[in-house]
Amino acid sequence: MDSRRRVIDPKVRKVGFFTPGPPPDRTQSGPAGPSSQSPISNSLSPVMIPPARQASENLSRGVPVPPNVLRGHDCLDVGSYGMSESVMSEETESPRRVGIDGEFSEDSANWMRNPRDNGKSPAVDNEDSEDVAKAQFQKNSKPLKEKTTKAERRALQEAQRAAKAEGKKAGATSGVSAPTSKPVKQPNQKKDVTLLASSSTAVPEKKGGEKSLEKDRKKETVPHPRMQFDDKSRVEKAKKRSVVQQTEARNRVEIFRHLPQYERANQLSDLESKFFQLDHVHPAVYEVGLRFLAGDIMWSNTRCIAMLQAFKKVIEDYSTPSEKTLSRDLTAKINSSVSFLIECRPLSISMGNAIRFLKALIQKSTLAQTDSEAKASLCSDIDRYINEKIILADKVIIRHAVTKIRDGDVLLTYGSSSLTEAILLHAHELRRQFRVVIVDSRPNLEGQSMLRRLIEKGLSCTYTHINGVSYVMHEVTRVFLGAASVLSNGTIYSAVGTACIAMVAHAYHVPVVVCCESYKFHERVQLDAICSNELGDPDVISKVPGRMNNPLDDWASKENLQLLNLVYDVTPADYVSMIVTEYGMIPPTSVPVIVREYCREHILI
């Protein structure tokens, strides 16, 4: 194709991230001919409408690109690694992200310490440890802001270790005799600071939470390592601090060893029995955590709302201790709640986004505000977030998506998504004549409850398992899917099986419509479902309900058998025809535009 195209200096604009810099004016995309009477320089272009958002204007301006980048699909990949990464990407900007990303990062685990530890290191004298921590903090924060060399950092780390040892000793000598069997109250926040200061990787993370935004955006030389669960020493450390009893699952699949996987059998009962011992976990957070663990709340929207409501209660009941600022202390409090929730179940990306929003809000609250003022404004902001980003967004998406349902359509959905269900019901209320095929899969069989609700409303449905999808696909005219997240290369991160459905639909030339609120969009780029995912309980796939003698009953004792119960998979953008967001219907190639224009605005204000 290229050989035929004799292109002399093509002026092409590409989608995706643009390199920042002096924004070339649109007129530059015109030919370099005699521009004196070039009509472009005239202000009469039909799209010369005063833009609403000035800040984004620069980014969207075209830049000339080399001629080999001509097709839109290639552009995404090429563009997404531009220089603007320093502004857009997580890696360089990570300090604020403390285990909020569905990852169980080591630092977040540091927030808590298992009560069983107390025998070894009895409750540390609060004052002492705090002083140490403060000293650490000050000592530490300076050089980190500048670029430290490896050796310097090493020295710092040594100093911290020494200081920590001292702190421990001091704690021991202060002699709080804690009975080993019964854990005492954890002065967790203060301890956190010590712990955090003592762990080298955690330092930049933690402090990021307290740094101002400008500093945040500074380039960090050390990329934030995600907690890799195949790293034994770190896992040990994390385990010591965890509240939830975490027994490593046996016979884990080799390539997924970097993901956390625990035996679920007695986690719930164990955590329930700890209720009166976990003073530092707010009851509302505790309740949400228990429900995550029990699997009561499955949908990502409901999970996110439940979490935000719990945090709202935390904020309502919060009062700033003397000699502390709300923005710092409350962040720590929220962090500890977050890490508790992570122990119950890894966060979804949407929850990570919500936490990021909340932390940004907390940091914005100034000293000038009184406690109650700050708390009231935080609570109302949380309500606004839930309302605008989730509830109202859903309504708008439903309105958009219904326009794509015509009479006589056969719509296929997979699993259960609150949004797709609402779309189908709304279309039914509008008296569209259509049929629904619900494809379901083990082990959760989430589709069944949705099927029941749809049938009650009088929709005509077909129910099948994912094994039958290639058989039903030929009669389907539209596929509607929900998503846990949409990543900036247009990849859909969703319940496992979604990719299979989308690929079969693509093979049958059936359009695939993905409905997703924009608060679930994430600027990360992910190419496979291996590096970041969640592992479910392997027991649920080994058992078939109703079967008497199950051949896999004692699977854990078989050394050469590994069970894999993945929770998510990724669907490449090629298999998606359209993404419906509250901003309208967009092609998957335009996800970075939404991420750039809207998803960061609450953080960058």
Added chain:
Amino acid sequence: MDQASDKTSISLTAGGDLFMRYVTRTSAVEYEDFNSAKSRFLERAGKFGEISYKARKIIAMLGQDFISNGCTILVHEGRPDRSGIRFTNELAKLDVPVKLLIDLVVAYSMDEVDMVFVGADGVVESGGIINMMGTYQIALVAKSMDKPVYVAAESYKFARLYPLDQKDMVPALRPVDFGVPIPSKVEVERSARDYTPPQYLTLLFTDLGVLTPSVVSDELIQLYL
């Protein structure tokens, strides 16, 4: 207003939307009294013809870079309104060597062609185009023979539509003259437009510059949100 006369014209709808956008977005209007605001809008509306003319000039300038000496270009204007014949007449007047094909010959002569130029009734959010019937067919043939397909369209034709397939748009029905009487039982497909998905288009020449199809949605998001 305009839509009443022709419900199916995409560029008309899109242009109207754009004007509405201008009305609602122009912040200066809030501070002016009604009469000056009104005259401002009237002025803007009056200039629309001029804008469209300028846009065409820009597109022509941008497009010329892609045409080199001696290349063969397939330009399609289809059957229903016989605009192809008018177009060849124009070209012949300018002494451009021109060959007239009927629609069925497209695949037959595609190997002699270096590139395909088409216009567009509307450019939709996916980056695809809605254009006169036959465009999709030509784009498919061109794609299978790896010939670039270029679209020339003014930016006011960018529409906030997103067809998922051929039937997913308001049909524009035009009478088709077969020259012979058709039995009444026979159904005649009278749609005059089809949708060409973005993967079959190479580049779009617009007054905003030369765009890849995926940038269209970027532009639309900038414009309308």
